Every structure is written in C-alpha cells, then in structure tokens.
Amino acid sequence: MEADRQTQEGAINSKRLALAVEATELGLWEWIVETGTIYWSDRQREIFGVSADEPLTHELWVSSIHPEDRDWVVEKVGSLMDPDSKGKLQKEYRIVRPDGETRWISSRGRMLYENVDGRPQASRLLGTILDITERRTNEEARRLLAKELNHRVKNLFALASAMVTMTARTAASPEEMAAALHGRLQALARAHELIRPALSEEHPHQGETTVASIVETILAPHRDFSLPGRILIECARIVVGARSTTSLTLVLHELATNASKYGALSANDGSLTVACWQDGDTVSLVWQERGGPVVEGPPPSKGFGSHLARKSVMDQLEGEITYDWQHEGLRVELRLPLAHLSR
Template identity: 60%
Template sequence: MSPYQSWAYGLNEIRFQGAEGGFSREALSELLEKVPLAIAVTLGAQQRFAFANRLFRSALSVPDEDLIGRTVSEVMGDRYTPELQDAREKTFQTGEPQELKDYPLVLTPGTTTYWDIKLLPVRDGDDRINGILTLAAHVTERVKARSEAEIKAREVTLHNERLALAVEATEMGLWEWNAQSGETFWSDRQKEIFGLAKDEPATYEFWYSAIHPEDREHVVSSIGALSEPRSGGQLQLEHRIIRPDGEIRWILSRGRMLYEIVDGELKPARLLGTVVDITERRRGEEVRQLLVQELNHRVKNLFAMTSGMIALTARTAQTPKEMAAALRGRIEALARAHELIRPAITGSEPADGETSIEEIVQAILAPHIIQDGPPQMTLDGPPVRIGAKAATVLTLVLHELATNASKYGALSVAEGRLAITWMQGAMLTLLWREENGPAVAGAPAAEGFGSKLARRSVTDQLGGAIAYDWQPEGLQVRIDLPLSQLRT
C-alpha cells in the first residue's frame, strides 16, 4: 500500500484507492491514534498487523514496534479465542462484516474486559479482499452496570416472590386505592374473600355494596376520615361483608394512607392495605363466649337442681338415713350426667366410642327421677347407637330439658310424668312429652339461654331441627336428627 493511497469509507467495508492528495500513512496514523476506539488493520491471509492505534496497543499491552508485521495469532496467543478466529476468517473469506457484542477478553491475567467488536473487510483497487479493519469499543463499564442492574432486578423479583409467598401463606388479600384517580387494585386473594371472580374488575360500587348494611356507615366514615392528614393515615377495621352468594364473612382490614404535597398542601394520594378473612376466629370467639355463659348457667342450675333434689327427697324419705342415701345417689347420678356433657360445655374432645340413646337418657334423667315413688319416666324406642359427637350434643340438649323440667316442669312435682320416645325413619326423631306438672301458661316471652344453646347445638353441629310446643298440660319437644350425623 502506497503512503499516498487514500482510505475511502463504505458502509460495510473499507477500500484503499490511489488518489492525488489522499491521506498519507503518517497523517492517517496521527488521525486515528487518539480516537477512543481500539483500531487495527491487518493485511493478507495470514492477518499481519499493518496498523494499530494507541488504545489497541494498550489493550494488548504490546508496543507498536513489536506489533507491526506480526500475525494476530502471534500477538494475541492464547487470547485469540476460537470465536474471534472464526469471525475474522468469515470476514476475510466472504467480505461480510462481523460483529461481536459484549465480547469477553482476558487481555491481562486475572482481568476480564468486554468489547463491542466490528470486523470490516479491506479491499484493494481490484476489489479483492486483502485485509481486515478491526474497530473495538471498550464496554466493560456498560456490561458491569447492566449486570448489576440484572442482579438487582433478580433480587427484586426474588423479594417479590418471597413477599407473594408470605402473603399467600397468611392468606391475606392485598388492595390499593388511588385517591386522585379512583382506580382500584385487588389481588386474587382479595377477590376470593369477597366472592368476586378473578377476571372481574374491582370497583368502589362493588366494595360498597359488599359491606354489611349494619357496618357500612362505620366503615365508610372510618375510611373517609383518612383524607385528613392529621388522622395519621392508619386504618384497622373488623366488619362483616356479604358475598354475592349471600354468605356473610368477617374480615380484618388494615390500611395506610400515603400523602403527597399538591400546590403546597398535603393531600391524600394512595391507600394501601390488606384484608384477612377472620370468620372462623369470630365464630370461635362467639362459641367461647357462649361457653362462658353456659358455664355460668350450669353453675346456677346445679345449685337449683341440688335444692330441688333435697326438697323432693325430703318429701318421700321416711328417716334422715334414708334421705341421705337417696340424696347421695341422686347427686352421684348428677355428677355422671355432668361428666357426659362436659365436652360440650368446655370445648374439649368427646370420648371415643359409641353409646346408645337409651343409655344417654337414663344417665341424664337419673338425678331428677324420684326412685322410690311411682315411675315418673317411660322410655320407648329401638336400639340406636350414636357416635361421640352426636352423643355429646344430644346429652347437652337432654340435660337442658331435664334441668328445666326439674325446676319448672313435670319433674318438679312428685306426680309429674315424662315420656321419651324415639323412632328411626328418614331421620331419627325423638319426642319429649311432659304431663301432670305445673300448668303451662304458654311459650315464654323470650327464648332463654338454655333453649337457645340447645337449638344451636342441634342445628349448627348436627344439621337437625328442634321444635318446642308449650301445651297447657306440659311441654312437648320434637328433635329431628339426620341419620348421617348419628355416627359422627
């Protein structure tokens, strides 16, 4: 190549052409020496260096005098990777430019640098390829920055996945409300709690209509108060919702209002929050409260029943010794009956195994029956075995009926009579009939606690029904229990 040949640039190639007044080698070298790209020209099939600028030489740590005339393979040695060799060979053989993006090179021991490398064919005046122009940009910082960004993105993704797993584990629903635009976001779990399909949009109208009417005013006013920054922006509410299928659920909703400065004033921006379905917890609390009331109720009844037994025993006993023996027997029977209902009033698990309806009736009624007088109770029904749960419920109900009968009904007087019958058909039906007791004026004005407890036990726990008929001659009660629940 003549020192006076010009270097004409093409889009994908470089041509050296003879022309008057073209760049000299010296002028070209001086022009390219300080360009912030690593530039080199190799000529011939052996790819011998004809030129390399300062950045190229510095990258290879090779002085200029040790580079010109040597082959790429001689200069780079082990650093001349197969991929780089293939790219250069393809450019030289086909004339097609090759490009390597973010290409790693270990140019100095222990240090990896990254380069964007462009390989262009160099042609002579006969349009033959006789060399390669290498342009390389040092992009190590860019690659490191992108790598760090990718690492941070992965960390954020991992954090979000962990957060999602934590939220899923707690079964919390997530929600967000934009106070400026009114836009609302609900997570899938939030929609599930409210009974909204995942593909349905969450709207203010749906949320408002889902709040139980008795709780709506309090909920809406509590959220509205968050618009005032002086409120502190904290929200915690327990309230009921009504799902589209009519089911009522209790939820615990927590939220925080975020504020921003608009025109010099602090304005509400976004309300973020969570929702937890606490229906089972509320039901448990209601059951515990009911059990506390039941314990108080039972303690009062025990005193009343003991007083009644003493009075009944005193009327029939002939001697203090006979009275003591009879009274002791009745108190022991009362203790056995109380042990039968203990699981129901303490919330503990009932004893395993089955028993029969007749055994339950006998155990519950024994403390209330005058043993030495005319028979007060008749039983009639087929042998029916029932499981622990059903036995516990039936024991609790019969105990309540027997307690009331001994305080106010047929078992409160010596001439009173009680007939208990049961039959098994589509359901198990048990009938309780009192006679010859104090006259019944009619149904009480309000359902007592014991009657309410009995009703809930039969309906909620066994899916049955209980009905009271306050006849003048005595109370009549009908209990219907599904056969499928008897062995539970």
C-alpha cells in the same frame, strides 16, 4: 456498573418483599384518589373471590362488604380524605364473596397526602388485608363456650338444690336421706360426663349408645324411687353414633333441668313420660310432662338454654324441635334424621 448494581439490588429487594408478603398471606391494595384507579394483588383478589381479569371499581369493593358493616366501613374510609384524620386505617370487618361465603378480614392502610397550593390533599390510599376468618370463628366459639359453661354451672347448683329438697320430702331418716342424695349426685355426675365433651372441646363420646340409654342416664338424678311411676321411659332400641351423642344429650339435659326447676319434676305430683320410636328414616322423641305447675303458655322470652337446645337439634342433628305449652304440662317433640343420629 453502579447503575447495574443498583438495579440488581432493587430486584433482590423486590423479591424479598414479594416472598415476605406471600409468607404472611397478606393481600395488597392501593387506590389513587385523583383517577380512581385501584390495584389489588393476586392474594387480595383471592380473598375477595374476584377473578384476575375482573375490572376493579369502587362499587365492586363496596358491594363486597357485608351489609351490616358496609355503612360504617365506607364512612371510615371516606373520613381519611380529611388530613386531620391522620390518614390511618385499622379495622376488622366482614366481606361476602360472590359464592355467598362470608369472611372476616383485617384491613390496615395509610392515606398519603401531597401539598397542593400549600395545603395537604389526599393522594393515595394503600394498605394490606389479612383473612382472619378462622381467628374470629374461634373467638366466637370460645365466647359461646364460656356462656355455656356459666349456664351449666348455674344449672348444676339449681339441680343440687332441687335434689336436696326432693330427697328431704321422702327420706325417713338423716341416714336414708344421705344415702339417697349420694346416689342422685353420682347419677348427676354420670349425666355430666356425657355433656363434658361439649364444654371442654374434647373428643366426643366414644362408641355407640342408644337413645334409651342417654334418656336413662340424664333422668337418673331426678328419679324418686318411692314413686316408681313418676318417670316413664318407653323407647325403642335406636342407635346413636359417637358424634351425635353429645348433641342429643345437651338437649335432653336442658329439658330435664327445666323440668326440675320449673316443670313437672319440681312438683310432688308431677310425672314425665319420654317415648321414642323410628318411622322409616326418621326418629321421633316425645317429652311429655304432667302434674306440675299450671302452664299458662310459652315463656315471655327464650333463655340461653332454649337457644342452645334448638341450635343442637337444627345445626348438629339437622332435625326439628317443637314446643307445645299445654295446660297440663309441656310437650316437646323431636324429629331427627336417622342418618345424622347414627353418625
């Protein structure tokens, strides 16, 4: 009777453990040092993308580790053979599944040692893994968001300073300067409203708009109404969908900011022409600056803003962006698939 009771309790405890592991979505693994035998639970195999009947080997595990993490992970696990290491494993690293997908995992384990001739010797390494891909992706998104926010705040101060200088050059009186500056700051606030969803992770701009409307809104703070020909916009009516508005706005906002700080819009005689048209399934937009500081060539290094603009065009809009650092002024060309732009 006692033996039956213990057997029943053991079965119940095993079931409890299985349910707990299932609830936490942990993968279980074990490595027998002497024989090299490896055990992976079903969840472990699922995370690694390994089928239930595939033989498990040390080489399979090593080849699954991301190339950039492989050396240090293998070295860390190997160090657990030494009893002085205390036998504790707690690391986060990347794996590459057979289908090419990269995942982040958190691996925790413990090396067990047994006495051999009076000395501790590594015997079994066992532990768990947890798929933390979503958490690491969110952390990276927050890091980029903080960097982007810092970049935008700096740009806002730079733009405000440039607007004060530009307004002071043309205003005939303090009252006229105050009125003009107030209008420009309001225009800057309207432009910021278009990029705010990207900074705050809110829902994207609601409803459709047009490329011309976005360009007008972004460039409104930079207009000098005493020089109506300073900024020329020649855009066909091309619809931009709600999902693509923020991405296109980020790119144009970056170009406008740089033009105001370093390019044509920073000089009295500078001018800017923006033209856009549709050719079949492709939308082209050309940004041409003239009359600003002499352009000697591309900058020696690309700043965060340039990386952001390129990422927005290539990743979000699946288009192309090229920079031509002409002596008379920067020329930028965007080529965007109409199907993606209208989303």
